[in-house]
Amino acid sequence: MSASTNSTPVNEKDKQILQDFKLLHADGGVAVEVREPLESVLFTSMLRASVAQWRQQGEKGVWIKLPIQHANLVEPAVKEGFWNHHAEPNYLMLCYWIPEGTHTLPADASHRWMPFEEYASQPFVQKYELLKYIVDICLAKKETIPYFLLCLPLRHSRMKRVLS
Numbered sequence: 001m002s003a004s005t006n007s008t009p010v011n012e013k014d015k016q017i018l019q020d021f022k023l024l025h026a027d028g029g030v031a032v033e034v035r036e037p038l039e040s041v042l043f044t045s046m047l048r049a050s051v052a053q054w055r056q057q058g059e060k061g062v063w064i065k066l067p068i069q070h071a072n073l074v075e076p077a078v079k080e081g082f083w084n085h086h087a088e089p090n091y092l093m094l095c096y097w098i099p100e101g102t103h104t105l106p107a108d109a110s111h112r113w114m115p116f117e118e119y120a121s122q123p124f125v126q127k128y129e130l131l132k133y134i135v136d137i138c139l140a141k142k143e144t145i146p147y148f149l150l151c152l153p154l155r156h157s158r159m160k161r162v163l164s
Contacts (some may be wrong), residue, residue: 004128011130029059029060029061029062029063030050030054030059030061030063031060031062031063031064032050032063032064032065033064033065033066033067034064034065034066034067034070034073035067037069037070038070038073040072040075040076041076043073043076044076044079044080045078047076047080048080050103051080051096051098054098055098059098060097060098060099060104061096061097061103061104061105062082062095062096062097062098063085063093063094063095064077064082064093064094064095064096065091065092065093066091066092066093066094067090067091068089068090068091068092071092074092074094076133077094078094078095081096082094082095082096083095083096085105085106088114114164116138116139120135120138120139128155
C-alpha cells in the first residue's frame with residue numbers, strides 16, 4: 001500500500017458514495033462492491049482512508065468487487081497495492097493483504113475446469129493412492145459411458161444402475 005498522505009477533501013456527496021459501498025461480508029477481512037461511478041482521485045483517497053481504518057480494526061484481507069463499468073478504478077487500486085484475484089464477465093475481484101508478511105488469501109478462484117487427463121496427471125492426484133484409484137475407475141468408465149451421462153448427478157436410481 002502506498003504510504004503517500006495526499007488526500008482529497010471529501011464532501012457530503014462523496015461521503016454518501018463511500019457509504020454506498022456495499023459490504024459483502026466480513027470474515028477476517030472486508031469485501032466491498034463499488035456501485036457508483038467514482039473519479040480515480042476520489043477513489044484513491046477513499047481507499048487509503050478505508051484501508052487505514054480497517055488496519056486499525058484488525059482486518060486482514062480486503063476484497064473489492066468492481067463491476068466492469070467501473071474498470072477505470074483498476075489502475076488506482078493496483079497502484080495502492082491491490083492485485084487481481086479473478087475476473088468474471090461482469091466484474092473484477094481485486095484483493096489486498098493488510099498485515100506485513102505473506103498473505104493467506106486463496107491464490108485464485110477455485111472453480112476452474114480442466115481436461116480430465118490434465119487433472120489425472122496432477123502431482124497431488126498421483127501422490128495419493130485413493131485419488132489414483134478414482135482416476136483409474138473414471139478412465140475405465142470413460143470409454144463406455146456417453147459423456148453427457150458423466151455430467152449428470154447420480155441421484156436417480158436408474159442412472160446409478162447404468163453407471164454401475
